[in-house]
Amino acid sequence: MNQLSHNELEQIISLYIDGELDPSESKKLEDYLSTHPVTAKEVEILRLSKRTLSSQSRLPKNDWFWLKLSNRIDTMHSPRMYFSTRPAVAFTTLAVFTIAIVGVIYIKDAPMFHRYFLEKKNQVENVYRNNIMSGNILPLFANLNKDDVLNFALFGSISIDTTNKTSLQVKNSDDRGSQIQIVRNDEHPAVPVTLNDFADEIGINSSQREVVDSILGSYRERLQASVLVSENDEVAIHAELVDLNRAMVSTIAASLEPLQRTRFQRFLDAHKAPYAVVAVNSPRIPSHIILNRIPKYSSTNNYVVISPDTVEIAQMTINVDSIREVARRQEMRYRKLMTERMVAELTERQRRMEENFVGMGENRVRVHSSSGAFQIHFDHAAPSVHPGFEMVEMVKPRTDFPEGPVAMPNRVTVIGETGFSFEIPADEQTVRELKRLPKGEFRFEIVDSVMRQPKMKLMFRSPAARREREAKIREQNLEEQELIDLDSLLRESNKDSEQAPVKPKRSGKEVELEIMM
Amino acid sequence: MANPAVINIISGNTPHEQKSDDSLIMLFQSGEKEVFRYLVERYQEKIRNVIFSIFNDPDLVDDIAQEVFIKVFQALPNFRFESSFYTWVYRIAINKCRDELRKKKIKRFFSFQSFESTTNIKIENLATVTFDDENIRSVIEDSLKKIPEKFRMPIILKDIDGMSYDEIAAVLDCEVGTVKSRLSRGRTMLRELLMPILV
Numbered sequence: 001m002n003q004l005s006h007n008e009l010e011q012i013i014s015l016y017i018d019g020e021l022d023p024s025e026s027k028k029l030e031d032y033l034s035t036h037p038v039t040a041k042e043v044e045i046l047r048l049s050k051r052t053l054s055s056q057s058r059l060p061k062n063d064w065f066w067l068k069l070s071n072r073i074d075t076m077h078s079p080r081m082y083f084s085t086r087p088a089v090a091f092t093t094l095a096v097f098t099i100a101i102v103g104v105i106y107i108k109d110a111p112m113f114h115r116y117f118l119e120k121k122n123q124v125e126n127v128y129r130n131n132i133m134s135g136n137i138l139p140l141f142a143n144l145n146k147d148d149v150l151n152f153a154l155f156g157s158i159s160i161d162t163t164n165k166t167s168l169q170v171k172n173s174d175d176r177g178s179q180i181q182i183v184r185n186d187e188h189p190a191v192p193v194t195l196n197d198f199a200d201e202i203g204i205n206s207s208q209r210e211v212v213d214s215i216l217g218s219y220r221e222r223l224q225a226s227v228l229v230s231e232n233d234e235v236a237i238h239a240e241l242v243d244l245n246r247a248m249v250s251t252i253a254a255s256l257e258p259l260q261r262t263r264f265q266r267f268l269d270a271h272k273a274p275y276a277v278v279a280v281n282s283p284r285i286p287s288h289i290i291l292n293r294i295p296k297y298s299s300t301n302n303y304v305v306i307s308p309d310t311v312e313i314a315q316m317t318i319n320v321d322s323i324r325e326v327a328r329r330q331e332m333r334y335r336k337l338m339t340e341r342m343v344a345e346l347t348e349r350q351r352r353m354e355e356n357f358v359g360m361g362e363n364r365v366r367v368h369s370s371s372g373a374f375q376i377h378f379d380h381a382a383p384s385v386h387p388g389f390e391m392v393e394m395v396k397p398r399t400d401f402p403e404g405p406v407a408m409p410n411r412v413t414v415i416g417e418t419g420f421s422f423e424i425p426a427d428e429q430t431v432r433e434l435k436r437l438p439k440g441e442f443r444f445e446i447v448d449s450v451m452r453q454p455k456m457k458l459m460f461r462s463p464a465a466r467r468e469r470e471a472k473i474r475e476q477n478l479e480e481q482e483l484i485d486l487d488s489l490l491r492e493s494n495k496d497s498e499q500a501p502v503k504p505k506r507s508g509k510e511v512e513l514e515i516m517m
Numbered sequence: 518m519a520n521p522a523v524i525n526i527i528s529g530n531t532p533h534e535q536k537s538d539d540s541l542i543m544l545f546q547s548g549e550k551e552v553f554r555y556l557v558e559r560y561q562e563k564i565r566n567v568i569f570s571i572f573n574d575p576d577l578v579d580d581i582a583q584e585v586f587i588k589v590f591q592a593l594p595n596f597r598f599e600s601s602f603y604t605w606v607y608r609i610a611i612n613k614c615r616d617e618l619r620k621k622k623i624k625r626f627f628s629f630q631s632f633e634s635t636t637n638i639k640i641e642n643l644a645t646v647t648f649d650d651e652n653i654r655s656v657i658e659d660s661l662k663k664i665p666e667k668f669r670m671p672i673i674l675k676d677i678d679g680m681s682y683d684e685i686a687a688v689l690d691c692e693v694g695t696v697k698s699r700l701s702r703g704r705t706m707l708r709e710l711l712m713p714i715l716v
Contacts, residue, residue, distance in 0.1 A: 007701075014701035018675065020682070045711050046704050052657050053676040058562075059569050062579060065561050066554055069583050073553075073590055 009039075017046050064231045140168075140227040140235075146216045147194045149223060153216070153248035154273045155190035158223075165189065166343060168227065170242050171274065172397050178242035181375035182343055193271060202256065202263050211255045211287040218294045219248050228303070236303040236316065239365075242378055249275050250394040251294060254285040275395045282394070304365055304376055311367045538602040545593055553593070557586050560603065563678075564610050570677040571614045571670075573658060581617060585610045604687045611670060611688055618666055653715070660710035668703030671696055 004012070015021050016029050033040040141148075141158065152158045156170035165186045172178035195216070199209050226238040249268075256264055258281050265277040305314045366377045533541065533555045544552045565582045569575060588609050596605065661669060674680045674688060686693045 010705050011697060011701040014704050015697065017704070018700075042708050042712065045708050045715060048653065048715070049657050049704075049707055049711060050676045052654050053661070053672070054679065056570065056654075056658075056677050059565050059575060059578060061562060062565065065565075065579065065582070066557055068579070069557060069586055070554070072583060072587060076587070 013039075013043055013046065017043070017050055138229055139224050140229050141224050144220055144224060146213065146220065147192070149216045149220045149248070150195055150198060151190070151192050152223060153219070153245045153252065154193065154268070154271065154275075156245045156274060157190050159189070170245055172242050172246060178378045179375055180237055180242055184343060191271065198267070201267050202260050204256070204260060207287070208255060208260075211290060212252055214291055215248065215251050215255065215294065218291075219244060219251075232307070234305060234307040236305045236314070237376060239302040239304060239313075239378070246275065246395065246397065249273075251290060253277050253279070253394045254282075255287060255290055257284050258282070274397055276397075277394065278396045279394045304367070306367055306376070311365070313365065539598060542593060542596055542598070542602060546596070553590055556589075556602065560606055561586070563603075564606060567607065567610055567673070567678055568614060570673045572617070573662070577617075581613060582610075585613050588613065600687055604684065607684075607688045608690065611674075615666065656714055657707075657711065660707055660714075663710060664703055664706045668699050668706060671700045672703045672707065675700060 012021065012025070012029060016026060021029065033043060140160065144158075148158060152170075156172075158168050160166045160168055160182070166182065166184045167186050167189060169181050169183060169186075170179070171181075195212070199212070204212065222238075222240070222244060226241040226244065228236040230236075253261055253264060261277050261280045265280060267273075268275055268277065301315045303314050303316050305312050305316075367375070531540075533552055536544075536552075536555070538556065538559070541552045541556050545556075561582065564585055565578050568578045568581050568585075572578070572581070585606070589606055592609070596602070600608075661672065664672070670689060671685055674685045675682075680688070682693045682696050685696045689696065
């Protein structure tokens with residue numbers, strides 16, 4: 001080693017660090033290093049450097065990479081010049097046409113023209129200045145068929161991901177506002193119906209079928225533009241979505257004869273749809289009026305934009321055709337991926353913030369999240385999307401929100417044996433903790449924090465307590481009495497405790513669960 | 518003997534995800550442009566990470582990586598299977614990074630004066646700093662950036678991406694001996710930058 005030049009020694013050290021020296025050469029170098037501490041220190045530094053660099057953190061995976069790349073590749077291959085391939089001629093032609101068109105419009109209605117551009121400019125500026133949505137924006141429901149739209153109309157529910165049983169659900173009520181919620185693990189989704197089932201059961205003729213087809217087709221466009229997601233896990237939901245299904249059911253009902261409407265009512269009842277036909281005997285509205293009066297575009301562009309940390313109302317003008325074109329290439333797995341990430345991100349919101357309120361005109365919009373779901377609640381009915389005839393009265397939401405199996409377990413009220421009570425967030429961890437409580441009986445009330453009313457009463461019992469209770473029931477047949485006892489206990493707890501948050505109603509669904517302890 | 522890639526294509530039973538690079542390229546060259554996606558998805562993260570290793574700037578990574586794959590898309594019809602697809606894409610990525618470095622004038626031609634002053638500032642600033650892993654990482658990465666690109670690239674490919682000498686030679690389009698020599702010189706430069714700070 002001592003005879004080597006400086007450069008040769010450096011190269012041997014480099015090979016040694018990479019483990020490329022054979023054992024005998026390595027041994028020679030190690031012997032040399034043991035007598036040359038300065039060189040040994042240099043080798044140590046290089047080893048540290050290699051070790052540090054090889055453990056460099058990797059970039060997080062970019063799930064949107066292909067989507068963006070395919071857009072760019074498509075753009076490269078799309079034709080750019082429609083008039084002439086000679087740039088000078090094309091440019092001149094374009095300029096002349098532009099000046100002529102702009103001139104004509106401007107002269108005809110100059111203030112309108114100016115206002116229009118100012119308004120669009122402000123909208124665009126607002127979206128970008130406030131960084132409302134960033135990155136690629138895609139419609140969540142890009143490829144809906146008419147059966148999907150019909151099911152949304154009838155049940156206010158649309159499946160997002162069948163594997164995880166994730167769905168978007170809309171519920172509205174004339175006096176209690178409206179809700180949009182995205183729910184995971186929906187164990188009791190509405191049983192889907194097809195357009196053929198519907199046509200057979202109502203007994204519509206072929207021309208009526210065409211009208212229903214057209215109605216669903218028109219609203220499909222609106223539905224597709226109503227829920228947008230961005231690559232940064234933001235979701236924008238058009239405020240009209242809460243009313244869109246009601247408008248569809250109304251429009252379909254209006255296209256039916258009175259007798260068919262009676263069948264339609266039975267159909268809605270049989271499928272537990274959240275609407276009731278109220279104008280059964282009104283005359284059928286001619287199809288040309290129906291089809292002409294379905295608004296093609298929304299009258300407002302109010303979107304509720306929810307990010308993992310914020311919620312706001314944004315006026316957004318969306319070019320649905322262009323994003324649909326992007327979404328056309330988007331496979332189901334992307335949608336699933338996006339949804340999973342978005343829902344996971346948004347349902348984590350509750351850990352960072354209690355509730356989000358935001359004003360929309362005179363109304364308030366509230367956003368709640370919990371593990372498994374998030375929910376947007378409009379204090380009052382959202383802007384009506386009904387066409388201009390008496391369809392509003394054609395159907396009504398049932399008085400209550402349907403007592404669906406999917407409650408929003410935002411809070412749990414824990415009621416102790418001595419009458420005290422307190423509320424805790426009902427996330428998954430809490431439920432796990434509750435299950436670790438000592439043996440005995442515990443009663444919990446799951447409160448819908450939007451409506452501030454009990455959604456469900458849960459009674460957790462240990463096996464020992466359950467056996468005792470069963471023995472008691474056998475002796476005295478006290479099952480009904482048990483519920484009364486629960487109510488009296490709750491009444492007592494409310495009386496004793498100033499912080500008793502909610503007065504329970506008997507209408508709350510009562511469920512008994514057993515805890516394995 | 519039949520080319521296994523051809524058998525693969527003819528059978529058509531294997532999902533695209535499981536086809537070899539060569540099979541996918543042959544499909545692409547025969548007009549099935551959609552298969553490009555599978556090639557991209559197979560290598561996008563490796564390419565993104567090598568770009569990140571070179572620039573250390575996550576904001577730049579995706580733009581450059583997209584440019585790389587666009588170049589791959591354009592050149593793939595003429596791919597002649599003389600090297601592995603992986604090496605070829607890597608070479609395109611490295612060349613693209615070099616172009617970007619040139620464009621951004623990130624060449625490191627430090628004069629002795631500027632180098633000395635920078636090092637002194639570092640030493641002064643770091644005099645009171647305890648070297649935890651993150652500090653060491655930051656010092657090493659900063660020092661690596663100061664090495665001329667010609668010597669830095671082999672270190673990145675070897676130490677960060679874990680390539681063999683042969684692979685580095687294929688990617689950088691040079692002899693294995695040149696790779697060894699550049700690695701050695703690059704490491705000497707790196708060590709000279711690190712010694713005053715870390716010792």
